[in-house]
Amino acid sequence: MRVTFLGTGTSQGVPVVACGCDVCVNGTKKDHRLRTSILIEVENTFINVDAGPDFRYQMLREKVKRLDAILITHCHKDHIAGLDDVRSFNYLLKKPMDIYAIPRDQKAIINEFAYAFGEERYPGVPSFNMYTIGHEIFTVNGLKITPLPALHMKMEVLGFRLGDFSYVTDTNYIPGATLALMMGSKVVVLNALRRRKHASHYNLEEAVKVLEFLRPEQAYITHISHLMGFHEEVNRELPSFIRLAYDGLTLEL
Numbered sequence: 001m002r003v004t005f006l007g008t009g010t011s012q013g014v015p016v017v018a019c020g021c022d023v024c025v026n027g028t029k030k031d032h033r034l035r036t037s038i039l040i041e042v043e044n045t046f047i048n049v050d051a052g053p054d055f056r057y058q059m060l061r062e063k064v065k066r067l068d069a070i071l072i073t074h075c076h077k078d079h080i081a082g083l084d085d086v087r088s089f090n091y092l093l094k095k096p097m098d099i100y101a102i103p104r105d106q107k108a109i110i111n112e113f114a115y116a117f118g119e120e121r122y123p124g125v126p127s128f129n130m131y132t133i134g135h136e137i138f139t140v141n142g143l144k145i146t147p148l149p150a151l152h153m154k155m156e157v158l159g160f161r162l163g164d165f166s167y168v169t170d171t172n173y174i175p176g177a178t179l180a181l182m183m184g185s186k187v188v189v190l191n192a193l194r195r196r197k198h199a200s201h202y203n204l205e206e207a208v209k210v211l212e213f214l215r216p217e218q219a220y221i222t223h224i225s226h227l228m229g230f231h232e233e234v235n236r237e238l239p240s241f242i243r244l245a246y247d248g249l250t251l252e253l
């Protein structure tokens with residue numbers, strides 16, 4: 001399995017538009033973060049988790065030629081805004097894009113992209129096949145995927161486990177039953193926004209605590225804001241099995 005971090009930034013990305021802070025102005029390549037998403041490649045199946053506003057550029061940057069499915073963690077704009085750009089895959093693969101989402105998120109996608117779901121669809125609009133998921137294990141091209149329910153303040157979000165890899169973003173609370181599902185993963189990816197506490201995201205300290213409890217071989221932090229500080233400086237403070245992820249980072253599992 002190969003995992004590529006397409007984006008590791010919070011909803012505004014880093015740098016933040018018009019921000020004059022040190023990280024936004026003087027950050028190097030690893031401080032530049034597009035909106036959070038990953039690409040998973042396993043046995044010639046290509047799966048995105050989320051398709052935020054940077055989806056188009058992320059597909060170009062990583063030269064993605066084929067995409068079989070998109071799993072949706074939750075319907076916030078920074079995770080679904082790029083779905084219109086599945087059009088090239090529709091055209092090349094001659095089929096709708098398979099979207100796996102809970103009913104609430106399907107409704108949000110249908111509202112957001114109403115023109116793609118209407119009775120009289122304009123030629124060239126994106127096309128989607130919606131698959132309903134919940135807390136039960138599901139398969140994509142025969143690959144077993146375990147949903148990892150968590151809370152984003154009061155909103156339920158889904159993370160996903162494939163084999164030894166667990167990915168959870170946009171949470172500030174992972175229930176015990178989900179931690180049990182994540183146990184034994186070799187690699188865990190978890191969100192942390194910044195150092196200060198936040199209402200709907202783990203801060204760095206909280207994420208580190210969860211990761212120390214799960215104690216995978218390797219862990220990565222994603223969905224990072226400009227307030228986290230410089231990539232290299234934060235990395236130096238972290239336990240050696242935890243690193244901040246960065247855009248373009250690829251893991252082989």
Ligand SMILES: [Zn+2]
Pocket residue numbers: 010011036076078079170223
């Ligand atoms: Zn988000």
Ligand SMILES: [Zn+2]
Pocket residue numbers: 074076152170
């Ligand atoms: Zn969110």
